[in-house]
Amino acid sequence: MTAQQLFHARGYDAVSVADITEALGINPPSFYSAFDSKAGLYTRVLDRWATTGAIPLQEILRADRPVAEALAEVLEEAARRYSSDPAAGCLVLESTRCNDTEVREAALACTIAAETVIRDYISERHPEAAASVTDYISTTMSGLSAKARNGSDLTRLLATARLASSVLEQALSPEKNSTRLD
Template sequence: MTTNKIRPRGRPRRFDPDAAVATAQQHFHARGFDAVSVADITEALGINPPSFYAAFGSKLGLYTRSLEHWTKTGAIPLADILRPDRPVAEALAAVLEEAARRYAAEPAAGGCLVLEGTRCNDGEARAAARVFLRAAEDTIRDYVAARHPDAAERITDFVSTTMAGLSAKARDGHKEDRLLVTARLAGLALAQALPA
């Protein structure tokens, strides 16, 4: 018995784009946007440049997809932590402790992909990372504003600045224990600034 299967035109893709995004995210996270070249990515994925450009359009296109992937898989789950049934200071302290744990989890790629991306040299990549940073800051600001409207801006700035510092220190090699000390000190400051 024979079957007549219709073959799609062109060559089949030799790689899974979603898996490619996850691989690229690891490279961008470990080395930063500026230090990763298209040649690095195509070599890691085992594809040629035309396949790369057909799938992602550009290095920036792949980087943006990597940032999206990070927010779904590696970023701090703000919605799970910033619950309305928790005291605000307690929830924000939990965010900082979770940041410390996650930022130190992978020694080869310390810190936060988004926060580190806001410091890259490429303006378009920096702007792409800032979109994700602003979304996280807006989530924190809205959470604080629901119960402490007058403090929302300054508390959001404090949390964001602390997270940036934790990311930078993790990138510099600080281990989880040291990062948690900083996160817990910041939690004490939050408890004093936002009494329950």
């Protein structure tokens, strides 16, 4: 949890092994014995985050809900999580831009996995829009994360998520015929 908070608050690149060992109250040899590297620790943090901190897509993206409504909830949940203390932004999305190739690839794999869940959900009822709407959701979430990291508060992030949701309703409506995101 401590390492996750450090990575989340500062970003992967700004956290040193010295920061981690000090926060954990261990010495560097113990750190390397336990985690092999900072990237090794980050990978463990991602695994833990996936089960405890990630947006619960499986709970939100249910077959009994309208697609636009469920996706709107995903965006609002992202806004809430990205603006929460002790850090802002998304642990995973922010790490897709870090300098460490191994960490960047691990974060990208998490992002792709989430996009796959979203795309598959949309495809069940709107196969023609699945790719473009998934890209729209992903892009909006990246923007929400960046805005949170830059200091936007929950009120502003929710307003943006709700505005984005109105586009989803239009893009996924049965009458949309000529209104497409691609």
